Amino acid sequence: MSVDAVVMMLPPPRAGRRDVVRAALGHGRTRVGVVLAGLVLAIALLGPFFAPHDPGAIVARPYAPAGPGMPLGADYLGEDVLSRVLWGGSRVVWTSLVATLLAVLLGGTLGLVAGYARNRLDTLLLWAMDVVMAFPLLVLVLLFVSLLGRSPWLTVLLVGLGWTPVVGRLARAVTLETVGNEFIESAEMMGFSRRRILFRELLPNVVTPLLVQAGALLTWSIGIMAGLSFLGLGVQPPNADWGLMTNENFAGLTIQPWAVAAPIACIAVFTVGINLIAEGFARAISGVRERD
Amino acid sequence: MAVIEVIDLRVELTNGLDVVDEVSFSVDAGEVLGLVGESGSGKTTIGTSLLGYVRGGARIAGGRVVVDGVDVLAASHAELTRLRGKAIAYVPQDPAAGLNPARRIGRQLAEVVKVHQPSLGDDAVRARIAQVLGEVKLPQGRELLERYPHQLSGGQQQRVMLALAFVNRPKAIVLDEPTTGLDVTTQAHVLDTVRELCATHRVAAVYVSHDLALVKGLADHVVVAYAGRVVERARCAELFRHPAHPYSRALLDAIPDVNQRRELIVIQGHAPAPGQRPSGCAFADRCRYALPECREAQPDLRRIGEEHAARCFRAEEVGAMPAPLRLQALERPAAAVDAPVLAVRGLNASYGGTRILHDVAFTLERGRCLALVGESGSGKTTLSRCLIGLHAQWDGEASYKGQALARSARSRPASVRHELQYVFQNPYKALNPRHAVGASVAAPLAHFFGVRGREATVRVGEALERVSLPAALAGRLPRELSGGERQRVAIARALVCEPEVLICDEITSALDVSVQAAILELLEELEQERGLTLLFVTHNLAVVRAIATDVAVLRAGRIVEAGPTGRVLDDPEHGYTRELIADSPTLLEAGGSGASAGVSSSNNPGRGQESPW
Numbered sequence: 001m002s003v004d005a006v007v008m009m010l011p012p013p014r015a016g017r018r019d020v021v022r023a024a025l026g027h028g029r030t031r032v033g034v035v036l037a038g039l040v041l042a043i044a045l046l047g048p049f050f051a052p053h054d055p056g057a058i059v060a061r062p063y064a065p066a067g068p069g070m071p072l073g074a075d076y077l078g079e080d081v082l083s084r085v086l087w088g089g090s091r092v093v094w095t096s097l098v099a100t101l102l103a104v105l106l107g108g109t110l111g112l113v114a115g116y117a118r119n120r121l122d123t124l125l126l127w128a129m130d131v132v133m134a135f136p137l138l139v140l141v142l143l144f145v146s147l148l149g150r151s152p153w154l155t156v157l158l159v160g161l162g163w164t165p166v167v168g169r170l171a172r173a174v175t176l177e178t179v180g181n182e183f184i185e186s187a188e189m190m191g192f193s194r195r196r197i198l199f200r201e202l203l204p205n206v207v208t209p210l211l212v213q214a215g216a217l218l219t220w221s222i223g224i225m226a227g228l229s230f231l232g233l234g235v236q237p238p239n240a241d242w243g244l245m246t247n248e249n250f251a252g253l254t255i256q257p258w259a260v261a262a263p264i265a266c267i268a269v270f271t272v273g274i275n276l277i278a279e280g281f282a283r284a285i286s287g288v289r290e291r292d
Numbered sequence: 293m294a295v296i297e298v299i300d301l302r303v304e305l306t307n308g309l310d311v312v313d314e315v316s317f318s319v320d321a322g323e324v325l326g327l328v329g330e331s332g333s334g335k336t337t338i339g340t341s342l343l344g345y346v347r348g349g350a351r352i353a354g355g356r357v358v359v360d361g362v363d364v365l366a367a368s369h370a371e372l373t374r375l376r377g378k379a380i381a382y383v384p385q386d387p388a389a390g391l392n393p394a395r396r397i398g399r400q401l402a403e404v405v406k407v408h409q410p411s412l413g414d415d416a417v418r419a420r421i422a423q424v425l426g427e428v429k430l431p432q433g434r435e436l437l438e439r440y441p442h443q444l445s446g447g448q449q450q451r452v453m454l455a456l457a458f459v460n461r462p463k464a465i466v467l468d469e470p471t472t473g474l475d476v477t478t479q480a481h482v483l484d485t486v487r488e489l490c491a492t493h494r495v496a497a498v499y500v501s502h503d504l505a506l507v508k509g510l511a512d513h514v515v516v517a518y519a520g521r522v523v524e525r526a527r528c529a530e531l532f533r534h535p536a537h538p539y540s541r542a543l544l545d546a547i548p549d550v551n552q553r554r555e556l557i558v559i560q561g562h563a564p565a566p567g568q569r570p571s572g573c574a575f576a577d578r579c580r581y582a583l584p585e586c587r588e589a590q591p592d593l594r595r596i597g598e599e600h601a602a603r604c605f606r607a608e609e610v611g612a613m614p615a616p617l618r619l620q621a622l623e624r625p626a627a628a629v630d631a632p633v634l635a636v637r638g639l640n641a642s643y644g645g646t647r648i649l650h651d652v653a654f655t656l657e658r659g660r661c662l663a664l665v666g667e668s669g670s671g672k673t674t675l676s677r678c679l680i681g682l683h684a685q686w687d688g689e690a691s692y693k694g695q696a697l698a699r700s701a702r703s704r705p706a707s708v709r710h711e712l713q714y715v716f717q718n719p720y721k722a723l724n725p726r727h728a729v730g731a732s733v734a735a736p737l738a739h740f741f742g743v744r745g746r747e748a749t750v751r752v753g754e755a756l757e758r759v760s761l762p763a764a765l766a767g768r769l770p771r772e773l774s775g776g777e778r779q780r781v782a783i784a785r786a787l788v789c790e791p792e793v794l795i796c797d798e799i800t801s802a803l804d805v806s807v808q809a810a811i812l813e814l815l816e817e818l819e820q821e822r823g824l825t826l827l828f829v830t831h832n833l834a835v836v837r838a839i840a841t842d843v844a845v846l847r848a849g850r851i852v853e854a855g856p857t858g859r860v861l862d863d864p865e866h867g868y869t870r871e872l873i874a875d876s877p878t879l880l881e882a883g884g885s886g887a888s889a890g891v892s893s894s895n896n897p898g899r900g901q902e903s904p905w
Binding site for chain 2: 181182183185186187188190191192201204205
């Protein structure tokens with residue numbers, strides 16, 4: 001899914017979408033990234049099938065150390081840490097992925113249009129984006145979540161919209177730089193449609209920085225999604241969630257570090273993996289070949 | 293006495309491939325050495341090596357560079373810092389990149405003085421700056437010193453660069469194509485200044501350039517570089533009279549001249565890149581005089597006369613051949629005069645509130661080539677952009693085949709959009725870097741004619757072959773192509789539109805002279821074969837002589853003179869035209885023009901007379 005998300009943002013299959021994927025996979029870092037992100041994705045998606053216990057089942061005394069049947073010990077209530085890690089990944093992973101995708105698609109389109117239009121529409125879009133950017137994202141999300149409820153879709157929408165100006169600003173800047181090039185004028189002169197100029201001529205030149213930005217945004221989104229659960233506004237106990245787990249077990253960090261370290265490790269490995277993939281694709285698109 | 297001495301300089305890439313090797317020359321005080329070569333010849337690398345610097349990814353691997361008695365390559369970092377800007381100065385190609393945009397001119401000048409003479413008082417620094425500004429012919433008042441670089445014209449910026457270089461009275465100076473971005477008139481003035489300063493202060497100068505005609509008027513000695521080697525070294529007059537290396541000869545054959553129309557001979561093939569240089573002579577594959585042994589062993593740089601050396605087995609023979617200049621009948625057979633294809637009357641154009649063009653009028657008949665000539669800011673590019681529909685702020689009459697042209701390309705009918713085509717100045721920006729070149733050429737085919745799929749592939753291949761590119765190139769991305777190849781692709785993209793009129797905006801100014809010759813040849817063929825009509829925008833009068841049937845000279849937005857090329861260039865009526873011609877560097881001496889002056893070519897000795905030089 002992560003690779004698909006990235007591939008969707010690639011230029012139209014002109015020079016060959018498959019070639020870009022192959023070139024990206026030619027970079028060692030991309031392969032490492034795919035393995036890391038894939039591993040965490042597998043835990044998040046398939047984990048529940050392999051969990052030895054129910055995530056809400058009390059199986060030992062609180063903060064019990066690792067033992068037979070529970071290799072990572074127990075958490076503050078005596079629930080099995082391994083089972084909760086296996087159960088607790090799906091939500092943070094999908095919400096952050098979808099939120100990032102939303103931001104990249106929406107922000108990328110707005111930025112392209114704004115940068116190409118260079119008129120009142122551009123000014124208007126810039127103002128709108130600046131207004132959104134003026135609010136710290138976490139505060140914005142907290143505000144709406146406390147007003148409207150804890151639906152995961154609401155969080156996805158809020159985080160996606162919150163990141164939109166970040167992508168939009170970048171896309172607009174790169175578009176402005178590209179639009180002055182003579183190949184755009186050439187297309188104007190031939191009378192190509194504006195949509196064609198936007199998506200066939202400009203977009204491929206804007207995609208690389210957007211991809212890199214998408215990698216960073218995904219990382220930040222995971223942070224926010226986990227943070228919301230940590231703050232008690234995301235997943236509610238007894239359901240399991242990696243962000244929630246770090247919150248619940250924070251007090252017992254010195255007695256039973258696994259209950260905090262395992263979910264954090266999953267989040268960290270996932271973000272590192274995604275960033276490696278994004279970088280690999282960025283290199284493949286800009287034509288850097290692996291040198292050996 | 294030699295101020296600059298270079299012995300066996302070698303510069304390598306980090307992977308061990310040589311960029312430059314076996315380069316030796318020396319420059320005496322007060323002398324100018326012209327270092328000539330095309331892109332990839334290593335001339336800029338040699339230039340910066342004199343200051344002990346090479347760009348990232350390369351390193352100076354061997355040889356000696358002695359400047360004013362100091363061994364530059366053995367110098368420590370501290371010694372180099374003392375040396376640079378004091379004993380040896382550097383003037384880069386682009387003055388806008390050489391000046392700090394955020395600091396005033398005065399502070400930048402003062403900084404260079406103070407770094408090398410920290411004990412100097414403020415008054416002494418100011419006096420020194422005023423003096424050097426006078427020397428480079430800039431106004432000496434406070435006003436200029438208070439300005440930022442962007443508030444100066446290109447010519448003034450380059451003079452400031454010269455002031456920065458000369459302010460510490462260096463013993464040696466390296467100038468890297470300092471006039472490339474300037475108009476001919478400004479260029480002529482800057483060159484005068486350089487010549488004068490070097491002579492007065494006994495400065496040894498290395499002038500890096502691709503322009504042989506310019507070097508001819510400036511240098512005492514010339515070094516010709518090819519594929520990282522010195523292929524010929526001679527006194528200036530000797531090189532132009534008896535070029536002994538086939539490459540020098542071929543270069544001379546490839547450049548047009550302002551004073552006479554001559555047949556340009558294209559150098560076939562490419563200069564080999566580092567790592568692809570053959571074991572024998574690097575020029576052998578493109579050489580008309582190559583022998584079998586040229587491909588086996590690399591010739592040494594041999595002395596063949598007083599202060600004359602060439603890297604060729606047949607140097608004596610080649611040097612003894614008649615001067616390479618070929619002339620041909622001045623006027624081409626003029627195409628029958630048709631009704632005008634393009635007619636412009638009373639055209640005024642502005643940018644924002646500034647009037648750029650005033651009451652411009654001309655007509656262009658089918659099959660002819662009209663050159664729009666003028667300096668930067670004269671409005672020649674604005675005029676061509678108005679005609680193609682990229683600049684909409686104009687009024688007046690412009691018609692194509694009797695039909696009035698709408699202001700913006702989008703409001704013109706498709707037939708006009710494909711019959712009027714435009715080729716841009718900068719081949720590096722004219723193609724979408726993310727599209728394979730074949731896709732760029734195919735796009736207008738689908739757009740105008742609905743041609744797609746297999747037929748489009750065939751047509752793209754034909755168009756590429758028409759501009760002398762292999763059809764297989766269609767799958768490459770622009771960055772895999774050289775500048776000349778990209779410009780050909782841009783022309784191919786225009787050709788698939790089946791144009792009647794091709795507007796060319798300075799299309800050869802970013803290209804090497806040998807590539808320029810090939811492009812000019814191609815355009816002339818298209819003109820004759822297809823009856824293509826050309827509007828050729830340029831500041832280079834030599835190119836005008838080579839390609840245009842008619843000229844219109846623009847100055848400050850007005851056409852000051854127009855007429856057939858031969859008449860305007862040989863017998864200019866307007867003072868400004870005369871000035872432009874006088875300032876254009878030339879290989880021939882001015883004045884002796886005449887339609888019948890057929891000078892011998894090496895292939896046609898029977899027709900020959902002695903060279904006019």
